[in-house]
Amino acid sequence: MIGGDLKVARRGLMFILSSPSGAGKTTLAERLLTKDGDMVLSISATTRQRRPGEAHGKDYFFVSEEEFMRMRDNGEFMEWANVFGHYYGTPRSLVEDTLRQGKDVLFDIDWQGAQQLDEVAGEDVVKVFILPPSREELERRLRQRAQDPEDVVQKRMAKADAEMSHWAEYDYVIVNYDLNESEELLRSILFAERLKRRRQVGLAAIVKEMIGDG
Ligand SMILES: Nc1ncnc2c1ncn2[C@@H]1O[C@H](COP(=O)(O)OP(=O)(O)OP(=O)(O)O)[C@@H](O)[C@H]1O
Numbered sequence: 001m002i003g004g005d006l007k008v009a010r011r012g013l014m015f016i017l018s019s020p021s022g023a024g025k026t027t028l029a030e031r032l033l034t035k036d037g038d039m040v041l042s043i044s045a046t047t048r049q050r051r052p053g054e055a056h057g058k059d060y061f062f063v064s065e066e067e068f069m070r071m072r073d074n075g076e077f078m079e080w081a082n083v084f085g086h087y088y089g090t091p092r093s094l095v096e097d098t099l100r101q102g103k104d105v106l107f108d109i110d111w112q113g114a115q116q117l118d119e120v121a122g123e124d125v126v127k128v129f130i131l132p133p134s135r136e137e138l139e140r141r142l143r144q145r146a147q148d149p150e151d152v153v154q155k156r157m158a159k160a161d162a163e164m165s166h167w168a169e170y171d172y173v174i175v176n177y178d179l180n181e182s183e184e185l186l187r188s189i190l191f192a193e194r195l196k197r198r199r200q201v202g203l204a205a206i207v208k209e210m211i212g213d214g
């Protein structure tokens, strides 16, 4: 709100987190969402197996490869990619409905998805890359999560360099040493991006009302 009774509507933004697997983006996304009523998580569809504790419709929509291809061919995904040998895709409907309400959408997706969203919605997109403090720490985090078998951990470590090689395509980069600090940094980015002039719909009309034609 600026000035007495004048309210500025906001255009929702698409806040993308990418990182090598295990760097901490899902944990940070959960923290952001618990304290931010203006942001909604984009729940992806995936053909990978459900991990212990994961729920259909909360963490992912777990679908068969046949169902994924049907959705893809039907144009239901805003972006999709093959990651670690499984398909992942962002259902279009939730994203579009949320943005229309002036809320933000949070994405936990890889570099391929980030590139695709940038192409279709550049102005609305804010991309943050999360780096681990070191390769050793990345591997420790993947093991400590204890949700994937050893061969999956190895496969993800082998792909970490390829994912990290895309860091410079992002607007912001955070080295995730400490969860509290990284959460605070992410929130600072979000708050500043929400205040960008182009996202404050009707601002020009409001200022004009206050100062006239100048
Ligand atoms: N700063 C941190 N310090 C210590 N542990 C962390 C930190 N950030 C995340 N972790 C831990 O690392 C593990 C991996 O985190 P998380 O699942 O969020 O990674 P991710 O990037 O989302 O991985 P994926 O791409 O596979 O989904 C979790 O056990 C999490 O608690």
Ligand SMILES: Nc1nc2c(ncn2[C@@H]2O[C@H](COP(=O)(O)O)[C@@H](O)[C@H]2O)c(=O)[nH]1
Pocket: 018, 019, 020, 021, 044, 045, 048, 079, 080, 081, 083, 088, 089, 090, 108, 109, 110, 111, 112, 113, 114
């Ligand atoms: N391009 C997309 N990437 C996605 C999507 N949903 C998740 N992901 C990325 O996949 C890997 C592995 O995730 P995991 O849950 O199996 O550990 C990770 O980098 C996610 O960010 C999506 O819809 N599109």
